Amino acid sequence: MISKRATISSMKTGEGQLAEIYLDSGGRLICPPEFVPAPGQYLLAHAFASDSPLATPIFFSESSPDGFRSAPPLPSEWNPGSRLYIRGPLGRGFTLPTSARHVALVAFDRSPARLRGLIPLALKQDASIALVSESVPEDLPEEVEVQPLRSFEEISHWADYIAFDVARESLSELLEKLGGKNQLPTKFEAQVLVRAPMPCGALAECGVCALVVRHDWLMVCKHGPVFELSELQGTA
Numbered sequence: 001m002i003s004k005r006a007t008i009s010s011m012k013t014g015e016g017q018l019a020e021i022y023l024d025s026g027g028r029l030i031c032p033p034e035f036v037p038a039p040g041q042y043l044l045a046h047a048f049a050s051d052s053p054l055a056t057p058i059f060f061s062e063s064s065p066d067g068f069r070s071a072p073p074l075p076s077e078w079n080p081g082s083r084l085y086i087r088g089p090l091g092r093g094f095t096l097p098t099s100a101r102h103v104a105l106v107a108f109d110r111s112p113a114r115l116r117g118l119i120p121l122a123l124k125q126d127a128s129i130a131l132v133s134e135s136v137p138e139d140l141p142e143e144v145e146v147q148p149l150r151s152f153e154e155i156s157h158w159a160d161y162i163a164f165d166v167a168r169e170s171l172s173e174l175l176e177k178l179g180g181k182n183q184l185p186t187k188f189e190a191q192v193l194v195r196a197p198m199p200c201g202a203l204a205e206c207g208v209c210a211l212v213v214r215h216d217w218l219m220v221c222k223h224g225p226v227f228e229l230s231e232l233q234g235t236a
Helices: 118-124 149-158 168-177
Strands: 013-021 027-030 042-047 056-064 067-070 083-090 102-107 128-132 144-147 161-167 189-195 210-213 216-219 226-228
Touching: 102 118, 102 149, 118 128, 128 149, 144 149, 161 168, 168 189
Parallel strands: 102 128, 102 161, 128 144, 161 189
Antiparallel strands: 013 027, 013 083, 027 067, 042 056, 042 083, 056 067, 189 226, 210 216
């Protein structure tokens, strides 16, 4: 039986508004400051008068006035001015070690927007930063070095902390690249944001977002979505 860490979640509910939609399908949300998630955390949002039965997870990307910029994608039916029911912040976010001086942000299979919130935190502690991704966002600070995914092995020897963003269906591939499911790297600390459908947002334990780890179950919505890399060893 693996140890399940306590979930860092709140059950606050309130209202927000979608102020802008960007070309990458992310958006700027206006909401009270207590609803702004930390990097790696999420809100559940549902548009007023929407026919959709499920809320949408909204991840933090950058700070913005009166709210935050979200990572893409947002529902296509949402428009600037849409009013939203929101609940959160939910889940476990990233924890950047204060000792980290070489920080790698690795978007394994999609936009690095969910990792972008770590950049100002790393810069604040004078860390060097490498963004490893096939997608390069605009307006990155000039201190951030951008590398393609093929450079990951080299970056892994340089980094003392790595934050990954990976879809659940690509997690096994990521673990294989890190040396196999039964062998963990020892040269760096690492955390992994696992993307999966999260329809209940830790309320019902519906199991849609489940991970099987050493014959036990972890719920991405509740025990994640950010996990220590060591927690995912043995993922089925």
